[in-house]
Amino acid sequence: MRRAAMICVALLLSTGGCGPVTAERPAPPAAVVQVWPAFDSKRARPDRRLVVKARGGTLRQVLAYAAGEHIPGKLDASRTTWRSDWTLKPGTEHTVTATAATPTGPSTVAMGRFRTRAATSTFKVASVAPAPGETVGVGMPIIIDFDGPIRDKAAVERALEVKTARPVEGAWHWTSDTQAIYRTRRFWPARQQVTFTAHLAGVRQGPGTYGTADTSLTFTVGRRQTSTIDTETHRMTVHRDGRVAQRMLISAGMATTYEYTTTSGVHLTMDKGNPVRMVSPGRSKGEPGFYDLMIGHAVRISNSGEYVHAKDNVWAQGRANVSHGCINARPDQAAWFYEGSLRGDPVVITGTDRELEWNNGWGFWQLPWDEWRRGSALLGPASSR
Numbered sequence: 001m002r003r004a005a006m007i008c009v010a011l012l013l014s015t016g017g018c019g020p021v022t023a024e025r026p027a028p029p030a031a032v033v034q035v036w037p038a039f040d041s042k043r044a045r046p047d048r049r050l051v052v053k054a055r056g057g058t059l060r061q062v063l064a065y066a067a068g069e070h071i072p073g074k075l076d077a078s079r080t081t082w083r084s085d086w087t088l089k090p091g092t093e094h095t096v097t098a099t100a101a102t103p104t105g106p107s108t109v110a111m112g113r114f115r116t117r118a119a120t121s122t123f124k125v126a127s128v129a130p131a132p133g134e135t136v137g138v139g140m141p142i143i144i145d146f147d148g149p150i151r152d153k154a155a156v157e158r159a160l161e162v163k164t165a166r167p168v169e170g171a172w173h174w175t176s177d178t179q180a181i182y183r184t185r186r187f188w189p190a191r192q193q194v195t196f197t198a199h200l201a202g203v204r205q206g207p208g209t210y211g212t213a214d215t216s217l218t219f220t221v222g223r224r225q226t227s228t229i230d231t232e233t234h235r236m237t238v239h240r241d242g243r244v245a246q247r248m249l250i251s252a253g254m255a256t257t258y259e260y261t262t263t264s265g266v267h268l269t270m271d272k273g274n275p276v277r278m279v280s281p282g283r284s285k286g287e288p289g290f291y292d293l294m295i296g297h298a299v300r301i302s303n304s305g306e307y308v309h310a311k312d313n314v315w316a317q318g319r320a321n322v323s324h325g326c327i328n329a330r331p332d333q334a335a336w337f338y339e340g341s342l343r344g345d346p347v348v349i350t351g352t353d354r355e356l357e358w359n360n361g362w363g364f365w366q367l368p369w370d371e372w373r374r375g376s377a378l379l380g381p382a383s384s385r
Contacts, residue, residue, distance in 0.1 A: 031057025031100035031108045039096075039112030046116045046202030046210055047155070050084040054100035060107070061099045066092050086159065087202030090210045091118035120208030123148055125198050125215040126178075130343065132217040138189075138224050139268045140344025141364055142182035142196050149177035151206040153377035156180075159199040159211075165192040173367075173375030175359065183364050183372060187346065190224040190241065222342050227308075229327055231262055231351035234318045236308075236329065238337065245340075248333045249318030251311075253325040255352065259304070260324050265356030266365035267301040267347040269308075272338055274298065280324065281305060291324070296331065297338035301347050302361035308347065310334030 032055040037044030050071060052062050058079040064071040066089045073084040088094060093115050101107040126147040130136050142162065150156050157172050162182060170184040188194070195218045200211025225245070229236045231252040238246040253262035259281050276298040283290040298309035304325070311328035327349075329337065346365070349356075358366040374380040 028102060028105035029056060030105050031055065031102050033059075033098050033100050033108055033110035035096055035098065035110060035112065037114045037116075039110075039114055041114040043117040044088070044094075044114050045204075046088040046090045046119075047204040049087055049202075050094070050096070052082040052096065052098045054080050054098075054108075057100045057102040057105070057108070059098060059100050061097075063097045065095050067094075086199040086214075087204075088116050089201040090116050090212055092116055116202070119210035119212055121206075122212050123150070123205055123209060124200065124211060124213060128196070128215065128217060130217075130219040133219065135220045135222040135342060137269065137342040137345035138187035138221060138226070139266075139346040139362075139365060140188070140219075140221070140342075141268075141362060144180045144182075144198065146178045146180075150174075150180075151177075151209075152204065153180075155203055156200070156205050156211075157377045159203045161197045161199060163195045163197075164188075165194075171373045171376050171379055173364070173372050174377060175375070181364060185369050187224070187226075188221040190221055192221050194219055194221060225340070225342070225345045227337075227345070227347045229347065229349045231264075231321060231349065233351075234321065236327065240340075246333065246336060248329045248337070249314075250327050250329050251313065251316040251319075251323050252321040252327055252349075253352070254322050255354075258354065261354040262321075262323075262325050262327065262349060262352050263302060263304065263306065263354050263356035263360065264349050264352045265363060267306070267349060267356060268362040268365070269341050269343055269345040269347060270300045270302075270361055271343065272297075272299040272341060274338060276300075276307065276309070278305070278307075278324075278326075297334045298326075299338055299341050300361070301327075302356065302363065304360055306361075308334065308337060310338075 034053045036051045050064055059082055062082045071084050073082050075082050095113045098110045099107055124147050125144055127145045129143040153174055166189045168184045170182055172180050172182050174180050197216040199214050201214050203211045223241055225240045227238045234250055236248040236250045253260050255261040275294040275296045278293050278295050280291045296310045298307040300307050306326055308327045310331040312331055316322045356363045356366055
């Protein structure tokens with residue numbers, strides 16, 4: 001008994017008691033946050049976007065700013081990777097705060113900043129149609145002109161965003177190195193807003209050449225108005241929202257020469273004027289067929305001099321084609337059409353042997369959909385090279 005008591009005293013001194021001993025558990029590991037471009041970078045590439053990843057946990061929040069402006073981005077399904085939606089603004093300081101956590105461990109907060117490299121040369125949008133806030137017809141394209149030739153069309157096209165209230169299928173088509181045009185597969189659904197944004201800040205379209213600013217505008221698709229013109233029966237019918245709004249007797253091109261032949265095909269109204277000066281093409285004053293006239297209530301439908309306009313020659317309207325290529329109608333009905341027309345209203349003409357070229361004015365609907373898509377840098381043949 002004496003020996004047993006001495007052993008117990010020894011244990012008390014060494015362990016603080018004769019009860020069971022419990023080992024201390026290690027703290028659960030914390031999540032690790034990784035950021036690209038790396039914090040404190042001075043010349044980060046703007047076109048690589050911003051990426052934040054969590055290792056050993058999930059991301060709870062990512063806040064990113066470029067010179068104080070919020071950078072939008074999205075988490076993946078696993079919530080372990082966040083990417084900025086678009087490229088980064090060149091020559092700009094960016095700040096990032098990212099929070100990650102494990103189910104049982106502590107949160108990890110990573111905070112830092114980096115700077116993107118400046119652009120050696122820049123490019124931007126020079127002009128856009130429609131105009132901001134404009135109400136347009138259901139056939140209206142989006143036409144972008146850039147301030148210089150675009151070398152990497154795929155990179156630029158990838159940055160062009162069209163958002164609609166109702167889903168549409170559409171595609172971009174490059175008509176030149178400086179122009180891209182967006183057309184829907186079918187006419188826009190009527191009465192909705194459309195927002196176009198060129199997210200060009202940070203897009204690299206050539207060595208050292210970056211976009212430095214985004215361009216955005218919102219326009220409205222108005223009522224659905226389509227017009228059909230039959231040059232053989234000399235009739236024009238205007239439908240608005242599925243109902244006949246106006247029937248008009250017309251006279252079309254006399255077709256004695258190529259330029260005096262009205263083009264058949266899907267036209268779009270492009271602009272209008274009251275009056276518009278019209279001069280005979282390829283003829284000088286004093287030559288046969290020369291004219292120089294001011295014409296009222298004229299709505300342009302091509303680049304080859306075609307308008308729907310007023311003319312007081314009711315003897316021909318509904319009976320004969322006697323114009324120099326335009327569609328003319330009774331002055332009061334032409335005024336009605338003029339007042340109610342929006343840019344982008346379809347005007348479909350039939351009955352002549354001169355086809356509207358797809359690049360004559362806004363004849364873009366002349367191209368079949370598959371052919372239109374082939375003009376895209378992302379969807380066309382060049383995209384698979």
